[in-house]
Amino acid sequence: GQQVMQIPQYQHVQEGEDFTTYCNSSTTLSNIQWYKQRPGGHPVFLIQLVKSGEVKKQKRLTFQFGEAKKNSSLHITATQTTDVGTYFCAGPFMDSNYQLIWGAGTKLIIKP
Amino acid sequence: NAGVTQTPKFQVLKTGQSMTLQCAQDMNHEYMSWYRQDPGMGLRLIHYSVGAGITDQGEVPNGYNVSRSTTEDFPLRLLSAAPSQTSVYFCASSYLRRQGNYEQYFGPGTRLTVT
Numbered sequence: 001g002q003q004v005m006q007i008p009q010y011q012h013v014q015e016g017e018d019f020t021t022y023c024n025s026s027t028t029l030s031n032i033q034w035y036k037q038r039p040g041g042h043p044v045f046l047i048q049l050v051k052s053g054e055v056k057k058q059k060r061l062t063f064q065f066g067e068a069k070k071n072s073s074l075h076i077t078a079t080q081t082t083d084v085g086t087y088f089c090a091g092p093f094m095d096s097n098y099q100l101i102w103g104a105g106t107k108l109i110i111k112p
Numbered sequence: 113n114a115g116v117t118q119t120p121k122f123q124v125l126k127t128g129q130s131m132t133l134q135c136a137q138d139m140n141h142e143y144m145s146w147y148r149q150d151p152g153m154g155l156r157l158i159h160y161s162v163g164a165g166i167t168d169q170g171e172v173p174n175g176y177n178v179s180r181s182t183t184e185d186f187p188l189r190l191l192s193a194a195p196s197q198t199s200v201y202f203c204a205s206s207y208l209r210r211q212g213n214y215e216q217y218f219g220p221g222t223r224l225t226v227t
Contacts (some may be wrong), residue, residue, distance in 0.1 A: 004154075041220075
């Protein structure tokens with residue numbers, strides 16, 4: 001069945017280092033969304049990418065959608081403690097406009 | 113605007129008990145959905161609705177019922193709780209666009225433990 005794989009599962013960084021999470025779909029996606037979930041919180045929408053090869057930036061966050069629309073990445077430059085949390089990607093199910101399939105998330109941990 | 117609200121925040125049930133998780137939104141969103149989140153996994157869709165009177169099954173619907181009598185409310189009913197239903201439950205809502213793409217607004221979640 002359709003799958004969305006997200007790696008790595010965890011990433012430990014020193015504050016100030018960069019962070020990247022990768023999302024790979026088994027099928028072509030019409031779009032991909034990214035969410036952030038703080039510890040103990042709920043997912044919060046960050047961005048949606050729609051076009052092949054699209055790159056969008058939000059301050060220190062850079063989002064990319066692959067040319068084949070099967071992969072995506074989120075890169076954070078110079079991490080801060082406020083970036084701690086789990087980052088999820090999500091894309092539409094093949095046969096439904098109304099269902100999202102989610103990656104398992106990448107947890108960003110800042111080393112003390 | 114309160115956004116998406118969920119009650120209760122925490123619940124402990126015994127195996128076989130039934131209960132209803134409440135979800136309400138005040139943003140006039142057509143689309144509402146229920147997810148469960150288990151450790152190390154992404155969110156899995158249980159049921160969803162594209163408008164009042166319309167519901168459909170998601171990825172993991174067994175053991176759960178929903179109804180949507182109004183635009184605002186979308187309760188999730190556990191019919192006979194099982195330990196496998198121990199999870200965090202999130203309700204989400206969104207507008208519907210022509211292509212079906214949407215950003216979802218999530219409630220704070222209900223942490224359910226079934227013993």
